[in-house]
Amino acid sequence: MQQHLIQCIFLASCLKLCTGSEWCYESQHNCGSPCNVPEKWGHANENCFGNAQSPINIVHRKTLPDERLTPFQFKYYQHSIEALIKNNGHSVQVNLNKDAYVNGGHLEMPYKALQFHLHWGRNGGPGSEHTVDGEQYPMELHIVHIKEKYSNLEDALKDSTGVAVLGFFYEESISPNRKYEPIIKAIRNITAPGTNTPLVDLSLEQLILPPENMTNYYRYLGSLTTPGCTEAVIWTVFEKPIYLSKEQLQEFSKLRFKDDKPMMANFRPVQPLNNRKVYRSGGAVVVASAILLVASIAMVTGLSQPD
Template identity: 65%
Template sequence: MQHLILPVLLASLWTLCTGSADWCYQSQFTCDHECNTPDKWNHANSDCSGKQQSPINVVTRKTLPDERLTPFKFNNYDHIFRGTIKNNGHSVQVNVPHLATISGGGLPDTYKAVQFHLHWGTDGGPGSEHTIDGEQYPMELHIVHMRQEFSDLTTALSDAEGVAVLGFFYEKSKSANRKYDSMISALKSITAADANTSLSSISLAQLIPPEHNMTSFYRYKGSLTTPGCTESVIWTLFEKPIPLSHDQLKTFSDLKFKDGKRMVSTFRPVQPLNGRQVYRSGGAVILASSALLVAAITMAMGLSQPN
């Protein structure tokens, strides 16, 4: 009988450490905070075990060029607004006026901006949700749009192509990106979960690369990257990263989850493609192939030189 006590106790502890209806990131999980980590998000919402989940790893050599992926048309992206930035317990989010729209880019309709939020690592370490050829960037920006006919995101998610998300990667730079000063400064006032503060005059255009640097992108059909994981998202991932200094990136890790722990590694691991095809715009360049081409040309030129 005594030999059975230890296994029973261990089984009980395992149950205590895994059972909860709340979803969380892996970095939040402890026995003191019972929650469903990404591998158990289907316990929080069954849609999270679907076949078209996000994020994914983009294998550039397997992408297909698509002539329909023309440059985007950004309308009112330079509109300056005063918003509220909130620590929602999982990320920081800013709701935006439904004035900025996107069209073109192979989208089936015009989509209006609803909100933007970010995903990051730990103190500027790897933290993007999507990866490119296995590379994980320090942070990723998601600008969420819904089809212009809808008035709320919940309704838009009931349409198979109701939501379009623009994803942007960040890279470390030696100098600070002054266009992000107002946002970085605001983070210091919302370290606690559910805290919010006013965001001084800002525009979507100032957060992303210039329009002429956004002709190279990848496209695939996927889902929300948090529960309920609804598979109604047209994803666009831009090649050109946004520069932020190490100190700017590190500031995001000073935020707190609802349990008071540091808000770090706020990304869902990449999900299986399950037969989906990833497409690339005409401007998207497969770096490996380009490097081989340059090497071949250089070698050919060297061979053609007279001795």
């Protein structure tokens, strides 16, 4: 018992004292490889101590219906990506060089797709960045878009609404998702940090659900979820998850961080909502349903009135 207590005290001291100038995830930190874990990211970039940080826990009953959150229009999402998928040392990322863009969804103008990356847990365990009612999904996809008028992310981040990220949850299924086989095959070739390989036979449309199943989503204003944590992101988090098998989810944990540790639990914990509001799509549907219900009650009441 005493030895266990000494070990705990040592580990606590290690977490407090062993810090470095680089940022990392909690799963990477130890005294042999000091770095700034998520709670200390502000030491790497002060923006990370801001008041409008991402990700967040979305409490569904507290979200506000907004009829302006109409369905998105996805342009050229069906085109083949033809790009490299890279192990960038903290995730897998694909930089997009096509003309795919999105509009609608109460975005003020079209936003062009710039890149996508993912965050996951340990061997298919909880690993999404956003949570809903406290539930953490196994993985989360982020498709990063910037306003059409900007040529790069750096310029877009100078605009408080310059970036729009579409977030998608993953859930475990019994059978594999065949549409994801190009990614699963590709990441087997990039387990080492800094490596890349061509991504073929894949489109953005394959990654996400059909548009008709993407009408339910949450919206809030937040930040990038890695340093510099810039607060210039319009977040859209879709309710309906994408399904992958346990084996497919586990493939991502075979990658390695830039310090050569297993790339697991590469997610930032949820951040305080503070005074921000979270909205949900379907406000118009809710209002229409309420009107229809009132009309139906009135009609039934009228029919039941005595002559």
